[in-house]
Amino acid sequence: MSPFLKKRIMALSGILWITYLIIHMLANLNFLTGADNFNGFYQWFNDSVILRWSIIGWLILSILFHVYTAIARQLDSNSKRQIAYKKPYPKAVPRLIAWSGATLLFSFIVFHFFQMQLLDTRDFYAEMRSIFTDPIMLVVYGLGFMALAAHLHHALGSVGQTFGLTHKQHNGFVIAFVVFLVGGFALVPLSIYL
Numbered sequence: 001m002s003p004f005l006k007k008r009i010m011a012l013s014g015i016l017w018i019t020y021l022i023i024h025m026l027a028n029l030n031f032l033t034g035a036d037n038f039n040g041f042y043q044w045f046n047d048s049v050i051l052r053w054s055i056i057g058w059l060i061l062s063i064l065f066h067v068y069t070a071i072a073r074q075l076d077s078n079s080k081r082q083i084a085y086k087k088p089y090p091k092a093v094p095r096l097i098a099w100s101g102a103t104l105l106f107s108f109i110v111f112h113f114f115q116m117q118l119l120d121t122r123d124f125y126a127e128m129r130s131i132f133t134d135p136i137m138l139v140v141y142g143l144g145f146m147a148l149a150a151h152l153h154h155a156l157g158s159v160g161q162t163f164g165l166t167h168k169q170h171n172g173f174v175i176a177f178v179v180f181l182v183g184g185f186a187l188v189p190l191s192i193y194l
Contacts, residue, residue, distance in 0.1 A: 003076065009069045013062035014155055020059060021148075025184040032191060035125035042124040067106065101150050108144030132192035141189055149182045 027045075031038045045052055119127040131137050153174060160170040 001072070003073070006069050006073050006076075009065055010073070011159060013066040013069070014159070016058065016062045017066070018152075020055070021181060025181055028188050029184055031125065031128060031188045035123075038125045038128075039123060042121055046121045063106075063109070067102075070102070098154075101147050104143065105147035105151050108140070108147060111140070112144065128188065129192055132189040135193075138189055138193055142186075145182050145186055148185075149178050152178045152181065 027041060030041050115131075121127075132141075156174040156177065157171070160166075160174070
């Protein structure tokens with residue numbers, strides 16, 4: 001597979017996930033409108049079995065392609081680079097940070113998916129209140145949100161560079177978008193806990 005195709009697969013799967021994350025965040029903000037609206041939306045979503053499992057299927061496929069392509073690109077890059085970039089820190093440090101952050105994010109996504117499958121969807125509002133009154137769950141979700149923010153900041157910066165934008169040209173937009181998305185997700189747990 002060509003490096004160009006690998007970049008496109010990474011970008012397309014990332015765009016699919018970003019689109020889903022925006023919709024998911026907006027649906028979660030519905031929590032702030034009260035139990036009836038929130039439960040009504042999630043009851044409709046859970047009753048829409050074909051829609052729900054189609055979305056889940058596409059998300060699973062896209063994350064598998066995303067992870068596979070990320071690993072393949074890294075291995076390919078390592079094998080083709082004849083002269084290493086000169087860096088002021090050991091070579092393993094940025095790689096360790098990137099892969100540990102990606103692993104944390106992937107683990108959080110898997111945890112969140114299975115946690116949500118076990119909840120009583122008839123009163124999802126009460127289930128959310130129960131989850132986010134637990135300080136341990138706030139820490140777990142806080143770590144997940146931080147991993148998401150770091151990954152999005154890196155990914156959106158890379159996408160911009162791919163399309164010829166310099167870091168300074170689009171960094172403000174990237175930061176604003178990451179704060180908007182992650183802040184939107186954090187608003188519900190914080191509103192419950194505080």
